[in-house]
Amino acid sequence: MNERQKDILQAIINTYITTAEAVGSRTVAKKIGYILSPASVRNVMSDLEEMGYVRQPHTSAGRVPTDTGYRCYVDSLMDAYEPDPEEQHRIEQFYQAKIKQIEDFMGVSSRLLAILTRYTAIVQTPKMDTERIKRVELVPLSSEKVLVILVTNVGDVKKNVAVLPMEMTGLEIEQLARFLNDKLDTLSLADARSLLGSFLDSEDVLDERLASLALEILEEVLSEEKPRDVYLDGMENIFDQPEFRNVDLVRPVLRVLDEKVRLNTLIEWCVAESDPAEVCIRIGSENPLDDVRSCSIVASPYRIGGRTTGAVGVIGPTRMHYSRVISLVALIADKLSHVLTEMSGGE
Amino acid sequence: MNERQKDILQAIINTYITTAEAVGSRTVAKKIGYILSPASVRNVMSDLEEMGYVRQPHTSAGRVPTDTGYRCYVDSLMDAYEPDPEEQHRIEQFYQAKIKQIEDFMGVSSRLLAILTRYTAIVQTPKMDTERIKRVELVPLSSEKVLVILVTNVGDVKKNVAVLPMEMTGLEIEQLARFLNDKLDTLSLADARSLLGSFLDSEDVLDERLASLALEILEEVLSEEKPRDVYLDGMENIFDQPEFRNVDLVRPVLRVLDEKVRLNTLIEWCVAESDPAEVCIRIGSENPLDDVRSCSIVASPYRIGGRTTGAVGVIGPTRMHYSRVISLVALIADKLSHVLTEMSGGE
DNA sequence: GCTTGGCACTCTGGGCTTCAGAGTGCTAAT
DNA sequence: ATTAGCACTCTGAAGCCCAGAGTGCCAAGC
Numbered sequence: 034m035n036e037r038q039k040d041i042l043q044a045i046i047n048t049y050i051t052t053a054e055a056v057g058s059r060t061v062a063k064k065i066g067y068i069l070s071p072a073s074v075r076n077v078m079s080d081l082e083e084m085g086y087v088r089q090p091h092t093s094a095g096r097v098p099t100d101t102g103y104r105c106y107v108d109s110l111m112d113a114y115e116p117d118p119e120e121q122h123r124i125e126q127f128y129q130a131k132i133k134q135i136e137d138f139m140g141v142s143s144r145l146l147a148i149l150t151r152y153t154a155i156v157q158t159p160k161m162d163t164e165r166i167k168r169v170e171l172v173p174l175s176s177e178k179v180l181v182i183l184v185t186n187v188g189d190v191k192k193n194v195a196v197l198p199m200e201m202t203g204l205e206i207e208q209l210a211r212f213l214n215d216k217l218d219t220l221s222l223a224d225a226r227s228l229l230g231s232f233l234d235s236e237d238v239l240d241e242r243l244a245s246l247a248l249e250i251l252e253e254v255l256s257e258e259k260p261r262d263v264y265l266d267g268m269e270n271i272f273d274q275p276e277f278r279n280v281d282l283v284r285p286v287l288r289v290l291d292e293k294v295r296l297n298t299l300i301e302w303c304v305a306e307s308d309p310a311e312v313c314i315r316i317g318s319e320n321p322l323d324d325v326r327s328c329s330i331v332a333s334p335y336r337i338g339g340r341t342t343g344a345v346g347v348i349g350p351t352r353m354h355y356s357r358v359i360s361l362v363a364l365i366a367d368k369l370s371h372v373l374t375e376m377s378g379g380e
Numbered sequence: 381m382n383e384r385q386k387d388i389l390q391a392i393i394n395t396y397i398t399t400a401e402a403v404g405s406r407t408v409a410k411k412i413g414y415i416l417s418p419a420s421v422r423n424v425m426s427d428l429e430e431m432g433y434v435r436q437p438h439t440s441a442g443r444v445p446t447d448t449g450y451r452c453y454v455d456s457l458m459d460a461y462e463p464d465p466e467e468q469h470r471i472e473q474f475y476q477a478k479i480k481q482i483e484d485f486m487g488v489s490s491r492l493l494a495i496l497t498r499y500t501a502i503v504q505t506p507k508m509d510t511e512r513i514k515r516v517e518l519v520p521l522s523s524e525k526v527l528v529i530l531v532t533n534v535g536d537v538k539k540n541v542a543v544l545p546m547e548m549t550g551l552e553i554e555q556l557a558r559f560l561n562d563k564l565d566t567l568s569l570a571d572a573r574s575l576l577g578s579f580l581d582s583e584d585v586l587d588e589r590l591a592s593l594a595l596e597i598l599e600e601v602l603s604e605e606k607p608r609d610v611y612l613d614g615m616e617n618i619f620d621q622p623e624f625r626n627v628d629l630v631r632p633v634l635r636v637l638d639e640k641v642r643l644n645t646l647i648e649w650c651v652a653e654s655d656p657a658e659v660c661i662r663i664g665s666e667n668p669l670d671d672v673r674s675c676s677i678v679a680s681p682y683r684i685g686g687r688t689t690g691a692v693g694v695i696g697p698t699r700m701h702y703s704r705v706i707s708l709v710a711l712i713a714d715k716l717s718h719v720l721t722e723m724s725g726g727e
Numbered sequence: 728g729c730t731t732g733g734c735a736c737t738c739t740g741g742g743c744t745t746c747a748g749a750g751t752g753c754t755a756a757t
Numbered sequence: 758a759t760t761a762g763c764a765c766t767c768t769g770a771a772g773c774c775c776a777g778a779g780t781g782c783c784a785a786g787c
């Protein structure tokens with residue numbers, strides 16, 4: 034692709050992103066400052082169509098970018114967007130509001146992202162298995178049921194009702210809890226599990242008995258089977274988009290947004306196999322779920338102390354203001370990484 | 381309103397509920413078994429219109445029920461619906477799946493309600509202040525922050541990060557925790573709060589000091605300020621309804637569903653000032669929020685040991701299959717009351 | 728006196744045509 | 758290689774027509 038073609042593709046996409054209407058040669062000519070006549074522009078546009086970057090909704094309509102067109106745009110054509118200071122200020126202000134818990138923080142982040150981008154924001158809660166165990170509490174609910182509560186260094190809490198393999202007295206449970214706190218303190222969830230496993234072959238009979246009991250009880254809390262919580266905000270922004278005026282087009286998208294499980298897989302798939310330090314972009318047909326083939330997703334993983342532990346993203350039409358969204362997603366992901374790392378720092 | 385008018389209004393609404401199309405005199409005549417000619421039916425329909433129970437979308441169209449029409453219908457005309465045994469069985473089966481925690485239970489209930497009604501289900505989590513304190517845990521996160529965890533008899537967990545008014549050692553915090561568990565065990569949240577207050581005038585200086593500290597730390601956990609969690613399911617069912625083919629009509633509804641806070645107020649408003657033992661129905665304009673004036677809400681409070689502690693409901697178009705929805709909502713609310721009461725029973 | 732068949736009237740919505748507007752592709756001239 | 762000119766094409770809004778469905782009213786009938 035030569036310079037001229039790039040310029041024109043860029044002009045087409047920039048225009049289309051704001052107008053949502055097929056872009057004609059005259060408009061492009063004006064946009065590039067009349068350095069070419071509409072007729073010449075037409076020739077180039079015809080080339081671009083052959084190359085698959087744009088298409089015509091019908092003969093004698095202007096051109097509309099294809100998914101490949103957008104791909105090329107985000108990879109090399111788009112202008113970088115730097116959030117203006119006023120916006121930065123607004124973000125900081127938003128975060129000033131009383132945020133003490135992880136949950137508040139997730140909530141504020143998704144709200145902020147939705148408001149600023151005017152698309153739909155998705156914020157995944159941190160994967161707990163990179164966090165470290167701070168405390169294990171066992172609260173007996175009845176003679177055969179006990180509530181297991183796991184507190185991590187981030188202040189995250191995970192809980193599960195476990196059925197005891199046998200009746201236990203309050204004292205025995207206390208003993209078990211002491212044993213657990215003793216052994217598991219500051220371990221990650223994965224490490225905790227394997228450590229308990231190793232105790233099963235222990236010399237100490239008491240340890241062995243306690244460990245087998247513990248494994249049974251902690252089974253579910255230690256595993257990552259349950260779908261992670263996901264914060265969603267700005268769902269109704271979808272309706273602002275002219276391409277979603279038709280109910281049948283919104284429907285599949287909403288079906289995905291309605292289900293936390295699918296939302297989780299979606300965003301995980303998006304940031305998978307990509308540089309963890311970068312914002313990743315999945316355009317329309319690049320997405321794995323058929324239901325969101327008409328959408329683009331801009332997502333970024335966030336980290337706790339260097340280790341990726343969750344992701345944050347935005348979903349909107351393929352005709353998305355990519356540069357702006359990318360910079361905002363990056364900003365929020367960064368903020369998340371910072372604050373969570375700080376939270377887990379222990380100070 | 382005489383018998384004949386009732387019969388005809390009933391016929392109109394029953395037909396309209398399934399077809400979503402204005403009902404003409406011929407259709408009604410057929411529906412009531414041709415005991416009256418279409419012409420006579422027309423006369424009655426004209427009366428009903430004057431009385432405000434039905435209206436014509438335009439001259440020479442059939443009749444459509446008004447909100448008052450529906451109100452009359454649910455109050456006295458509608459046939460009772462009894463869920464068939466197969467359905468009952470299906471519900472039980474659904475609840476068989478491993479449900480150990482309150483959260484699973486809420487999730488299953490909302491999913492079930494959405495699937496069975498084909499509308500959107502809303503399930504409020506229990507109000508904690510009727511539950512009783514089972515355990516208070518304090519986990520120091522740093523020298524000035526401590527994670528407060530409150531466990532209730534239902535196995536519900538509430539947590540909050542509290543900032544300590546002064547630096548405290550681990551031992552001191554343990555002492556405080558012991559004090560709290562000692563004093564607050566089996567108290568309701570409200571009672572706990574007032575009890576701590578009373579300690580402030582205590583003779584015992586140690587008690588007084590601890591209590592003032594505790595009050596500060598427990599402030600947020602004990603108060604009900606945070607919006608309760610709400611489970612939502614079957615959002616995309618809205619699109620099945622022909623009256624919501626237009627995006628502009630779905631939009632306001634979705635705006636409400638997107639925001640937990642508004643959802644909470646909505647459902648609370650619905651069950652408020654009504655017999656706690658009954659399913660309540662809010663039809664269209666009877667709703668407090670403008671955004672859901674095109675919807676009806678069928679909701680029912682559920683109880684833990686006789687005390688109302690939350691609500692469950694369904695939101696859909698005013699043209700709703702009321703009798704069916706009412707019986708299903710009642711059924712689920714009942715199930716919730718049962719299971720939660722059992723959970724809190726302490727056995 | 729209620730009920731009903733008959734009839735004229737009305738409104739909607741789909742189908743058809745028309746037409747301006749926007750945009751293209753091609754060709755010939757520069 | 759670029760571009761002005763021109764014929765061609767497609768959309769979408771506007772206007773029109775007409776069948777269909779339904780009403781309201783009137784006068785005849787039980």
